[in-house]
Amino acid sequence: MPIDIAAFAYAAAVAGGGILGYVKSNSVPSLAAGLLFGSVLGYGAYQTSRDPNNIGLLLGTSTALGGLMGYRFYNTGKMPAGIVTVMSIAMISPKTSIIPSITECRPAGWRSFVKDSLGDRLLPLCCLAPTEYHLSLQIKSFNMKVTNLDERIHVMDNDSNVMTVIKDIAMSGLQEEAFYVLDIGDIVQKHQIWKEKMPRVDPYYAVKCNDNLIVIEVLAALGIGFDCASKSEINKVLSVGVDPSKIIFANPAKPASHIRHAAAMGVDTMTVDNESELHKIKKLFPTAKVVIRIRCDAEVAQCQLGMKFGCDPTHEAPGLLRLARILGLDVVGISFHVGSGCQDPPVYQRAIHHARILFDMADDLGFKPYLLDIGGGYPGSKGSSIDKIADVINKALDEYFNTDAVHVIAEPGRFYVASAFTLATSIHSKRSVRGNENSPNAITHNMYYINDGVYGSFNCLLYDHQHVTPLPLKSGCGKMIPSSIWGPTCDGLDQVVENTLLHEMDLGDWIIFENMGAYTLPVASPFNGFPVPKVHVVADESIWLLLKDALPLTEDHFVIGNTPANLRLGLDIGGTDIDAWHSPTIGLTSAEMLTEGAATQSPFIYDYVEVDPLN
Secondary structure: OHHHHHHHHHHHHHHHHHHHHHHHOOOOHHHHHHHHHHHHHHHHHHHHHHHOOOOOOOHOOOOHOOOOOOOOHHHHHHOOOHHHHHHHOOOOOOOOOOOOOOHHHHHOOOOOOOOOOOOOOOOEEOOOOOOOOOEEEOOOOOEEEEEEHHHEEEEEOOOOOOOHHHHHHOOOOOOOOOEEEEEHHHHHHHHHHHHOOOOOOEEEEEHHHHHOOHOOOOOOOOHOOEEEEEHHHHHHHOOOOOOHHHHEOOOEEEEEHHHHHHHOOOOOEEEOHHHHHHHHHHHOOOOEEEEEEEOOOOOOOOOOOOOOOEOOOOOOHHHHHHHHHHHEEEEEEEOOOEEEEEOOOOHHHHHHHHHHHHHHHHHHHHOOOEEEOOOOOOOEEEEOOOOHHHHHHHHHHHOOOOOOOEEEEOOOOHHHHHHHHHEEEEEEEEEEEEEEOOOOOOOEEEEEEOOOOOOHHHHHHHHHHOOOOOOOOOOOOOEEEEEOOOEEOOOOOOOEEEEEOOOOOOOOOOOOOOOOOOOOOOOOOOOHHOOOEEEEEEOOHEEEEEOOOOOOOHHHHHEEOOOOOOOOOOOOOEEEEEHHOOOOEOOOOOOOOHHHHHHHOOOEEEEEEEEEEEO
């Protein structure tokens, strides 16, 4: 771009911005603000443009935005967060071609939109070509989230499935971090199984099991209720439009502030298992609908819960009913939880029998109980079945609660999400242990270090008593070698698999773990600075047709295309708060990705969404 034209554009943007700001508000401060903002935008235009054909675009955009910002600044006294983003983009390194010619960027179909501070309109800013550039994002005064297409549901074609998507991502060579693929179809299929096997029992999903927002939205679209244990979980469920009546606050030991919050939000059904909790509810939420939780433990379960929650149905529960009557509280039902991952189906019959006795006792005390909560414990891994449990429950309900006057609910968690999540990890380091008496140079054991561990997704090994099976993505050949798999942290206890037989594997090879949806992500932490894996969501066309108009889901939740778009381009910044980025420059892409972008047609769309306005 000739220097005289650049100088003209720069000067015109500065002057135009200041004049427009002054004219709009007739204020000297606005004139100064307009000059400042116009200068910034004009400087960005001067530094970045390489094509005289863009002079009109640069001049018009810089002048208009400068004036509008001056006017906005005068009227509100604050600078819109969305405009700060424009300024940041405008101050990109001089080496960058952030505003290339329209012809140059059109094949890749890249677009960027910035939220217009004067309304909810999206203001087209420029086309972003996938050339090599770095954003200077030293912004600490506001909180802004960058979202992208991979927070939506990718609709697969008929020839694709979860494993082909994982292979496409892993074998591209552009992705190094561990990641999940969430199959929405698996969740929908589980719901169909539930309704078929236990038609009388309404599922209330246990949010603690996996609080992924897409999971909650999909379950809400299916009409499922929710079991929440804290005000944070309540807020997340309410945020997608779920009615408060579809939530049970199923934590028998609730902080006072959480009870007050539930009352304010209209979540009035909650569990108790002790006298202190009844007094607390009487003081904080006297109109609450109380559900007495009893203890009835499975002999075999993945996680026993009775040691912490649930009163004795024979010796304690009757006393709680009498105290509730004295306090004037409304007891509406009985609940129990036999233990997570139950392997003792007959326990449900025993628990439902206890509940029947307490229902009758509540009737005698003048209560009108109508709610039976049969809790959780339903397996959800591939190959598991709820048939035996469902058979026991259905027979017990027919025997003890053969009436439509009682609303029966359950709290399934892992049943809905365990098999829906598949984790892909890659080997970043390897240690071969050699030598024995007969063959001193032979490999006797391989130690593989992957990019997720017990402080991340595999915390389920410690706290959920999970067992995981490593599945190499590439089929191997040759001798099977004793191997162990380790997480990335410096903790010696960060071991994923202690001993297994694997073919020889190399750095960069991928290991897949199925059934990773239950009690993994909600407990994961970025210990040692290793990130929690990102979740990419897929569904087939039939699921798209089923859910695209089922609120809270809309067509905007879905994207046509098998592979999460940012991973095809080696990008992985979705869902990151800008003010949490500590590096002054974030490398987004490389020159080679222009071809990939052109091939995939609009693979990635930035949508800058203001989260917290400037103070």
